[in-house]
Each structure stands twice: as C-alpha cells, then as structure tokens.
C-alpha cells in the first residue's frame with residue numbers, strides 16, 4: 001500500500017509516520033509538508049534513511065503541484081493531517097486557517113477523486129462539536145452531536161469535514177473522518193499547553209494559565225490516536241465518522257500541576273493570565289462507536305502518558321531547544337538545500 005501523509009512534519013502526522021513505518025514495514029509512505037513554523041524536519045530525522053519513506057516539500061493548496069504529485073505517485077490512501085492547528089493563532093489571524101484547512105482539503109479531495117484514491121481519510125477534531133458545560137458530567141460528544149464551532153480554527157476544520165461529506169455523497173469518494181480529543185506526547189510543538197508547561201518549567205519560567213484554569217480537555221496519548229487512524233483506514237467503513245477519545249477529562253490546572261509534580265517544580269510558577277476569547281469550556285468524547293465497531297480502545301493512562309512525555313522532553317532537549325532558538329527552521333536547508341526537484 002502507498003500512503004500519502006500530509007502534515008507529517010508536524011506533531012501527530014510525525015508520530016503517525018513513525019508508528020506506521022514500525023507497524024507496517026511493507027507499506028510505502030510519502031510525506032507532503034509545507035514546513036510552516038509548525039513543521040519540523042528534525043521530527044522526521046529518524047526515518048529519513050528508510051527506503052520506504054520519502055519527504056516532499058509542498059503546499060496542499062497548490063493545485064498544479066498536488067495533481068502532479070498524485071499523478072506520479074499513484075497513492076492508494078491519503079491521510080490528511082496538514083492544517084493550521086493552533087486556536088490562539090486563529091483568533092489573531094484567521095485567514096491562513098481558511099486557506100490551508102478548507103481550500104487545502106478541497107484540493108486533496110479533487111486530486112483523490114481524479115486519480116482514484118481507494119481511501120481518503122480526514123483527520124478532524126472534537127472541536128467541531130463546540131463545547132459542553134463543565135458541570136454536566138454525563139454529556140459527551142457523539143458522532144451525532146451538532147456541529148457548533150467556537151473559534152476560526154474549529155470553524156475551518158468543520159468546513160473541511162462538510163466538504164469531505166459532500167464529496168462522499170456527490171462523487172462517491174471513498175472517505176472516512178475521525179474526530180479526536182486533545183493529543184499529547186513526543187514532538188509536540190511547545191506553543192500547545194502540555195509541551196509549553198514542560199519546556200517552560202524546565203527553564204524555571206512562569207506557566208501562563210488562561211482564566212481560572214477550570215476549562216476541561218479530554219487528553220489522549222498520541223500513539224493511541226495513530227493506532228485508531230490505522231484501524232480506520234484498514235477496517236473503517238467508507239462514509240463513516242469515528243470519534244476518538246479515552247475518557248480522560250482533566251482541568252487545565254490539574255494538567256499543569258501533574259506536570260510540575262513530575263518535574264519536581266514548584267506550583268508558584270503558575271501565573272493566571274487573561275482568558276482566551278471564546279474559550280471552550282469542556283471537551284469530552286464518547287468513543288463507543290470506534291470501540292464497538294473496530295475494537296479500538298486506548299492503551300495508555302494519563303499517568304503513564306504524562307510520564308512518557310515528560311521523560312521524552314527530558315531526553316530530547318535538543319529537539320525543543322532548536323524550536324525555541326529557531327534553529328529547527330535551518331534543518332531542511334541543511335539536509336535538502338539545492339536538492340529540490
């Protein structure tokens with residue numbers, strides 16, 4: 001099987017590539033990534049010598065480029081991770097979110113249709129469902145929950161989902177969609193809560209907590225998400241949406257305190273700052289469908305996952321220090337400078 005992974009130099013796409021090359025050494029993987037600020041070739045360094053892996057730098061919104069790539073490579077499966085993914089950035093500057101997340105998805109859908117891809121998989125998010133009240137603990141997002149977005153980011157992801165559904169119905173494109181809760185783990189860009197707390201605490205810097213810190217997120221270790229997507233592209237039913245989550249709800253303050261404890265750092269580093277505009281209160285996924293239909297369940301508890309993540313950041317200081325000092329953006333030029341086709 002030949003699989004196109006877009007956005008594979010980012011957090012989840014990168015973990016997915018590592019996972020797939022290990023679990024399915026017979027498959028070929030091509031990664032297409034624009035290397036925006038969030039893309040990092042150092043994340044892919046361990047697989048760059050693997051003959052089953054190829055990296056292509058490019059933009060999912062560039063139609064000529066994408067169509068040419070599909071014609072040449074003849075992909076069996078496309079998994080679209082490529083996106084602008086940070087809610088706070090979408091609040092300051094929505095436009096690139098609309099371009100990449102909506103027009104980029106449309107371009108990949110057209111190319112998948114034209115070149116007869118056997119399965120297109122859209123990596124979506126639980127944020128398309130909006131938020132839930134903090135106090136009503138028995139309410140969860142199911143696949144039937146209404147789309148009810150809060151941020152330009154989630155609105156752009158929901159728009160992409162609607163396009164995928166339109167292509168399934170109108171053109172019978174063989175597609176699936178997954179909506180996962182918040183991920184954490186290795187190679188997570190340190191603008192997001194968990195890696196931000198780890199890296200700032202290691203540098204003895206203050207930890208900014210938005211509002212009161214009582215907002216709830218449902219955290220899943222990234223490998224559990226990768227395994228779910230692998231199951232969906234192999235055994236998921238065309239036309240279906242699958243929610244992915246491990247019933248692990250935590251307030252932001254609980255998460256921050258757990259990390260500070262694991263690093264033996266004082267809670268006095270916590271600083272409450274102005275709340276995010278439109279801040280979603282609570283996300284909580286009901287994963288019954290993927291559990292019953294595909295046999296997926298999460299393997300890692302939050303306690304195990306946080307320990308593994310903290311250990312990874314402790315033993316991969318170079319990876320995140322290169323992000324903080326900007327050196328990671330030179331890596332592609334160093335490795336590939338002058339070699340572009």
Ligand code: NAD
Pocket residue numbers: 006007008009010011012013032033034035036037038039040058059060061080081082083084085086100104123124125126157179180181182183184189
């Ligand atoms: P990320 O920001 O870490 O990575 C995004 C990647 O996409 C980067 O490598 C970037 O260079 C690439 N990219 C951006 N624009 C591009 C373009 N125009 N063409 C080609 N590549 C481009 O994001 P992530 O956290 O790994 O999220 C991956 C996907 O999973 C996203 O679609 C996101 O919406 C979804 N998701 C994320 C989470 C989470 O907790 N992080 C949870 C559920 C779903």
Ligand code: TYD
Pocket residue numbers: 086087088182191192193194196208209210211215216217252276
């Ligand atoms: P984030 O990692 O940005 O993911 P998302 O907004 O997609 O859920 O944020 C997770 C939670 O942490 C969210 O409720 C906002 C909060 N947060 C802070 O309190 N401080 C921070 O510096 C950041 C980045 C997030």
